[in-house]
Amino acid sequence: xxxxxxxxxxxxxxxxxxxxxxxxxxxxxxxxxxxxxxxxxxxxxxxxxxxxxxxxxxxxxxxxxxxxxxxxxxxxxxxxxxxxxxxxxxxxxxxxxxxxxxxxxxxxxxxxxxxxxxxxxxxxxxxxxxxxxxxxxxxxxxxxxxxxxxxxxxxxxxxxxxxxxxxxxxxxxxxxxxxxxxxxxxxxxxxxxxxxxxxxxxxxxxxxxxxxxxxxxxxxxxxxxxxxxxxxxxxxxxxxxxxxxxxxxxxxxxxxxxxxxxxxxxxxxxxxxxxxxxxxxxxxxxxxxxxxxxxxxxxxxxxxxxxxxxxxxxxxxxxxxxxxxxxxxxxxxxxxxxxxxxxxxxxxxxxxxxxxxxxxxxxxxxxxxxxxxxxxxxxxxxxxxxxxxxxxxxxxxxxxxxxxxxxxxxxxxxxxxxxxxxxxxxxxxxxxxxxxxxxxxxxxxxxxxxxxxxxxx
Amino acid sequence: xxxxxxxxxxxxxxxxxxxxxxxxxxxxxxxxxxxxxxxxxxxxxxxxxxxxxxxxxxxxxxxxxxxxxxxxxxxxxxxxxxxxxxxxxxxxxxxxxxxxxxxxxxxxxxxxxxxxxxxxxxxxxxxxxxxxxxxxxxxxxxxxxxxxxxxxxxxxxxxxxxxxxxxxxxxxxxxxxxxxxxxxxxxxxxxxxxxxxxxxxxxxxxxxxxxxxxxxxxxxxxxxxxxxxxxxxxxxxxxxxxxxxxxxxxxxxxxxxxxxxxxxxxxxxxxxxxxxxxxxxxxxxxxxxxxxxxxxxxxxxxxxxxxxxxxxxxxxxxxxxxxxxxxxxxxxxxxxxxxxxxxxxxxxxxxxxxxxxxxxxxxxxxxxxxxxxxxxxxxxxxxxxxxxxxxxxxxxxxxxxxxxxxxxxxxxxxxxxxxxxxxxxxxxxxxxxxxxxxxxxxxxxxxxxxxxxxxxx
Numbered sequence: 001x002x003x004x005x006x007x008x009x010x011x012x013x014x015x016x017x018x019x020x021x022x023x024x025x026x027x028x029x030x031x032x033x034x035x036x037x038x039x040x041x042x043x044x045x046x047x048x049x050x051x052x053x054x055x056x057x058x059x060x061x062x063x064x065x066x067x068x069x070x071x072x073x074x075x076x077x078x079x080x081x082x083x084x085x086x087x088x089x090x091x092x093x094x095x096x097x098x099x100x101x102x103x104x105x106x107x108x109x110x111x112x113x114x115x116x117x118x119x120x121x122x123x124x125x126x127x128x129x130x131x132x133x134x135x136x137x138x139x140x141x142x143x144x145x146x147x148x149x150x151x152x153x154x155x156x157x158x159x160x161x162x163x164x165x166x167x168x169x170x171x172x173x174x175x176x177x178x179x180x181x182x183x184x185x186x187x188x189x190x191x192x193x194x195x196x197x198x199x200x201x202x203x204x205x206x207x208x209x210x211x212x213x214x215x216x217x218x219x220x221x222x223x224x225x226x227x228x229x230x231x232x233x234x235x236x237x238x239x240x241x242x243x244x245x246x247x248x249x250x251x252x253x254x255x256x257x258x259x260x261x262x263x264x265x266x267x268x269x270x271x272x273x274x275x276x277x278x279x280x281x282x283x284x285x286x287x288x289x290x291x292x293x294x295x296x297x298x299x300x301x302x303x304x305x306x307x308x309x310x311x312x313x314x315x316x317x318x319x320x321x322x323x324x325x326x327x328x329x330x331x332x333x334x335x336x337x338x339x340x341x342x343x344x345x346x347x348x349x350x351x352x353x354x355x356x357x358x359x360x361x362x363x364x365x366x367x368x369x370x371x372x373x374x375x376x377x378x379x380x381x382x383x384x385x386x387x388x389x390x391x392x393x394x395x396x397x398x399x400x401x402x403x404x405x406x407x408x409x410x411x412x413x414x415x416x417x418x419x420x421x422x423x424x425x426x427x428x429x430x431x432x433x434x435x436x437x438x439x440x441x442x443x444x445x446x447x448x449x450x451x452x453x454x455x456x457x
Numbered sequence: 458x459x460x461x462x463x464x465x466x467x468x469x470x471x472x473x474x475x476x477x478x479x480x481x482x483x484x485x486x487x488x489x490x491x492x493x494x495x496x497x498x499x500x501x502x503x504x505x506x507x508x509x510x511x512x513x514x515x516x517x518x519x520x521x522x523x524x525x526x527x528x529x530x531x532x533x534x535x536x537x538x539x540x541x542x543x544x545x546x547x548x549x550x551x552x553x554x555x556x557x558x559x560x561x562x563x564x565x566x567x568x569x570x571x572x573x574x575x576x577x578x579x580x581x582x583x584x585x586x587x588x589x590x591x592x593x594x595x596x597x598x599x600x601x602x603x604x605x606x607x608x609x610x611x612x613x614x615x616x617x618x619x620x621x622x623x624x625x626x627x628x629x630x631x632x633x634x635x636x637x638x639x640x641x642x643x644x645x646x647x648x649x650x651x652x653x654x655x656x657x658x659x660x661x662x663x664x665x666x667x668x669x670x671x672x673x674x675x676x677x678x679x680x681x682x683x684x685x686x687x688x689x690x691x692x693x694x695x696x697x698x699x700x701x702x703x704x705x706x707x708x709x710x711x712x713x714x715x716x717x718x719x720x721x722x723x724x725x726x727x728x729x730x731x732x733x734x735x736x737x738x739x740x741x742x743x744x745x746x747x748x749x750x751x752x753x754x755x756x757x758x759x760x761x762x763x764x765x766x767x768x769x770x771x772x773x774x775x776x777x778x779x780x781x782x783x784x785x786x787x788x789x790x791x792x793x794x795x796x797x798x799x800x801x802x803x804x805x806x807x808x809x810x811x812x813x814x815x816x817x818x819x820x821x822x823x824x825x826x827x828x829x830x831x832x833x834x835x836x837x838x839x840x841x842x843x844x845x846x847x848x849x850x851x852x853x854x855x856x857x858x859x860x861x862x863x864x865x866x867x868x869x870x871x872x873x874x875x876x877x878x879x880x881x882x883x884x885x886x887x888x889x890x891x892x893x894x895x896x897x898x899x900x901x902x903x904x905x906x907x908x909x910x911x912x913x914x
Contacts, residue, residue: 024809027840097808098796101763144840163762163872166838170874214767238767241774247803251763277768277897305620306558306708310671310695311734317698339555346704351554352481381623383484383601415620417627418875440734 004191004199006090007126008135008181010067012038014058014089016080017071017096020049025071025095027144028132037140040065058083065089069132069142074098074107077128081114085121092118093142094127100187101129101251115189130186131165136179137205143184145169153178154207154289155282158196160214161186161251168278175436176429177286180205194221201229208288210234210281214248215257219265226269232288232452233272236281237262270455273448280441286434287445291409293453296372298324299446300365301347303377304354308415308439309347312375315443321450323347324371326364334361354380358395366402366410373446374403374410377439382419393427400431409449411435411442461648461656463547464583465592465638467524469495471515471546473537474528474553477506482528482552484601485589494597497522515540524548526589526599531555531564534585538571542578549575550599551584557644558586558708572646587643588622593636594662600641602626608886610635611664611746612739615653617642617671618708625735632893633886634743637662651678658686665745667691667738671705672714676722683726689745689909690729693738694719727912730905737898743891744902748866750910753829755781756903757822758804760834761811765872765896766804769832772900778907780804781828783821791818811837815852823859823867830903831860831867834896839876850884857888866906868892868899 018029018041032039033050040063041049044056055061058068058080068084070077070092077096084092099111111128118125126132132142136152143165150173157179159165165184172179181203183196193211200206211233216222226233239248240259266274275281299321303309316323323346326334334344338357348365350357366374376399384390396412403410412435414424421437428435436442475486475498489496490507497520498506501513512518515525515537525541527534527549534553541549556568568585575582583589589599593609600622607630614636616622622641629636638660640653650668657663668690673679683690696705697716723731732738756778760766773780780803783791791801795814805822807814823831833856841847853869860867869892871881878894885892893899 027844144838146840160764161762162838163764163836166840167762167836167873170838170877171872174874174876212764214764238764238771241771243774243780243803244767244770247763247767247770250803251767251806277895279894305618305624306704307617307620307669307671307695310701310704310708313701313704314695314698317700323700346700346707349708379620379624381601381619381627383603383623387484415628416624417631419631420627437736438734 004091004124004195006066007093007133009138009140010037010091012040012063012065013067013069014040014042014061014065015069015071016042016058018043018049018054019071020046028069028071028142031141035139038063058087058089061087066091068092070094070096072096074110078110078113081117085117085123089123092123092125093130093132094125094186095130095132095142097129099128103250111187111189118190125190126183127186128189129161130184131162133181133183134165135181137181149173151176151178152180154180154205155210155285156180156200156203156206156208157182157210157212158193158200159184159212164212164278168282172282175282176425177282178289188217192216192218194218194225197225197229197233201231206231208232208234208285210285211236212281213237214239214251219257223265223269226265226272229271231271234281234285234288235266235272235274236276236278237274271452273451279438280444283434283436283438283441284445284448287409287411287449290432290434291411291449292407293456294372294409294446294450295453297321297450298370299373299375299443300324300326300368300371301375301377302358302362302365303347303349303379304351305377305379305415306349308377308379309349312347312377312439312443315440319443319447321443321447324368326368327370330364330368333364337361355390355395359398362398363402366406366408372408374399374408375439375442375446376410376412377415378412378424379415380420382417385420385423392424396424396427396431396433400433409446411445413437413439413442461548461581461652463523464550464590466595466597467494467548469497469520469522470524470526471497471499471518471522472526472528473499473515475500475506475511476528477503485526485528485599488598492596495520515544515546518544522546524550527551527553529553531567535567535570538574542574542580546580549580549582550587550589551582551643552587552589552599554586556585560707568644568646575647582647583640584643585646586618587641588619590638590640591622592638594638603630606630608633608635609637611637611662612667612742613637613657613660613663613665614639614667614669615642615650615657616640616669621669621735625739629739632739633882634739635746645674649673649675651675651682654682654686654690658688663688665689665691665742667742668693669738670694671696671708676714680722680726683722683729686728688728691738691742691745692723692729692731693733693735694731728909730908736895737901740891740893740895740898741902741905744866744868744906747889747891748868748906749864750906750913751829751866751903752910754778754907755827756830756832756900757781757783757825757828758832758834759815759819759822760804760806760836761808762834762836762872763806765834765836766806769804769834769896769900772897776900776904778900778904781825783825784827787821787825790821794818812847812852816855819855820859823863823865829865831856831865832896832899832903833867833869834872835869835881836872837877839874842877842880849881853881853884853888853890857890866903868902870894870896870899
């Protein structure tokens with residue numbers, strides 16, 4: 001048991017500002033009150049909510065409370081925190097916004113009062129100005145994810161605010177990317193990325209951590225923690241520019257700091273990788289969470305499109321990886337089953353013969369000792385898939401089977417319409433193969449996995 | 458009438474290798490034989506196809522033929538071209554693959570023979586190793602687009618092979634991006650990008666041209682043509698790396714050439730813009746084809762998400778654009794209707810108040826003389842949209858109305874699940890507002906539009 005477990009698996013919860021109005025907090029209230037988590041609603045204006053009695057004040061609840069969730073307007077938050085301290089809760093999540101990030105004196109002062117309270121007591125606080133957290137392992141949440149749609153997996157997310165806690169989670173779910181824990185930190189008056197990195201490093205359900213950072217108030221501690229992590233971390237740091245760093249201040253009252261210092265810190269921390277955007281972050285995290293580390297940097301590129309093969313070559317060179325050259329023996333074997341004008345000396349461009357030749361050649365290709373990673377670029381348009389009922393699933397099953405047998409990572413990149421993408425996703429999600437739209441992200445994922453493997457060695 | 462019109466609106470067509478087997482060529486044959494285009498099927502093994510009589514040879518057709526489409530296997534192509542020359546067709550599209558790109562002597566020689574034939578006669582040839590072309594204005598096609606799904610618009614595409622002619626078109630259609638003409642050039646034994654750039658520059662239905670290039674055999678002519686174009690061109694040049702440039706050779710037998718020379722040529726040609734990938738290419742082309750050019754470089758960023766506002770600031774600075782600062786008058790006006798803790802001095806982050814405050818403030822924001830471009834970053838998750846039935850359409854209608862009235866370009870970036878994206882797309886596609894997932898593409902589009910406006914001035 002870790003010290004902060006009460007945030008992720010609380011024995012009892014009070015929702016201050018619980019509501020059945022269709023506004024912020026509605027669905028969290030409804031979900032928790034109807035869940036197996038022991039939840040109490042605090043709302044002096046209501047007698048009951050979703051069939052459960054409410055309390056005027058958290059102090060009136062005839063039970064011990066581990067975790068308090070505060071949803072009331074900014075003016076009422078300080079009073080609510082005081083009540084929580086008196087009630088001796090262990091943790092508080094303040095979702096309400098309108099504090100230091102506004103730049104308004106009055107609200108900055110309220111935030112400072114809350115900080116003081118937290119320091120004088122033992123209570124730990126997440127927020128304010130956040131959407132709390134979600135634990136996909138036990139389905140505890142203080143936000144609004146849909147557990148029917150979002151998959152459980154090995155990725156944990158440390159984020160700043162709603163856009164990651166809600167919006168990108170929604171996106172990732174339609175890509176069948178799976179999560180363990182998602183925490184939004186907001187203005188970070190107490191618990192921050194350092195605490196959460198330490199927590200998640202010990203969490204058995206977390207394989208890889210993605211960290212979205214706008215700034216930190218504990219540079220030294222962050223640096224030390226990053227250096228000591230046993231799991232890979234993918235970091236997206238916004239506010240690189242002067243303009244952006246001003247915007248950070250009015251978003252979560254953080255200081256973005258000098259981007260070059262951050263960059264240097266990340267570079268000096270083994271296993272810490274910086275990415276450029278949310279899509280890259282989740283695509284790469286998915287590869288880390290589902291694929292074995294490659295033993296070398298040779299990537300076999302199997303494709304039906306010459307243009308996309310070329311694009312892959314450009315990216316392989318850009319990231320300092322290598323295009324796998326098949327052994328003479330493999331070339332002989334594969335040559336015997338493909339049309340004589342198909343070239344397999346560089347990228348393996350099976351062209352229109354893909355559906356006939358892929359199933360018979362994939363075993364030889366993956367087994368080849370010159371191959372460390374497998375990239376399958378799929379670009380058959382909708383028409384033949386739909387009309388000829390070309391069976392994609394057997395191809396992908398064979399890809400997965402041979403990749404697993406040889407313990408080599410594989411990724412599928414798919415191009416074309418959503419129909420085609422979804423057609424593939426049905427199989428790749430079953431077989432646990434990462435599917436993405438961007439070749440660049442796939443090559444970068446192999447690159448970072450290769451770097452990580454060298455560090456681990 | 459331009460010289461090459463018979464490729465895009467042929468008076469009569471012969472399909473050599475017409476087929477009703479479910480393979481390459483099936484749907485083109487079916488489509489053209491059932492269309493209003495006067496089409497004759499050539500296939501010595503069949504008596505009729507889709508209820509129409511076939512001919513043993515193109516020479517047997519009792520009518521003049523303007524355009525011949527060749528779909529037979531590589532070994533039979535030379536003979537078919539000879540027949541076409543004797544029949545005195547004006548243009549030939551050879552879709553068959555298996556020529557110089559294979560690197561096999563036998564097939565290189567066949568290609569050379571075809572080149573010789575074309576030079577000795579007046580016939581013009583597109584291909585081989587391509588999927589021909591599509592004219593969305595009259596719905597003439599030699600490939601397999603679905604005219605029900607793909608929209609008519611101002612973008613024309615010059616491409617190398619199938620992945621753009623089919624696959625990305627499919628993708629773009631699900632984004633509601635509209636096209637005029639799409640041409641795939643394959644091995645370019647006769648007609649190449651220079652011919653097509655000249656043709657499209659005069660085409661009244663084409664507003665912007667996107668060119669996917671793997672290499673050129675006519676560097677000087679390409680340079681001269683690019684310099685003289687009256688329309689903006691967006692170029693994606695693959696094969697930047699050594700590895701990639703080797704791959705180009707085995708794809709379409711082109712020489713990728715030194716990337717730095719290409720880059721210099723593009724930079725010296727006003728109105729020619731280089732992009733890095735297919736998605737960027739089509740997203741930016743859509744902005745050019747639907748939005749007015751901005752008069753200056755000040756971008757107003759309206760958002761409900763602080764994190765995404767920061768991301769936009771980073772991109773604005775990276776691309777040398779400016780964040781619009783509202784005039785004192787506008788700030789006063791907008792301040793009077795938004796919560797007092799919302800900051801509008803940098804990005805206009807309306808936070809959760811978006812749905813209440815956007816409709817009343819958008820007119821003031823767009824009208825402001827300090828605003829040249831409008832970026833609306835939409836990040837409301839699915840839940841409130843679905844449950845609270847938040848009306849997005851009136852917001853977007855007002856955005857469009859005011860942008861049009863003030864003749865300023867606008868773009869919407871949407872984040873989250875596909876459900877949310879499609880929800881927005883329904884309205885943006887009606888109002889002609891570009892919708893995309895990447896803030897980077899939006900800012901780069903404004904940047905290129907701004908550059909183009911300076912050139913035009």
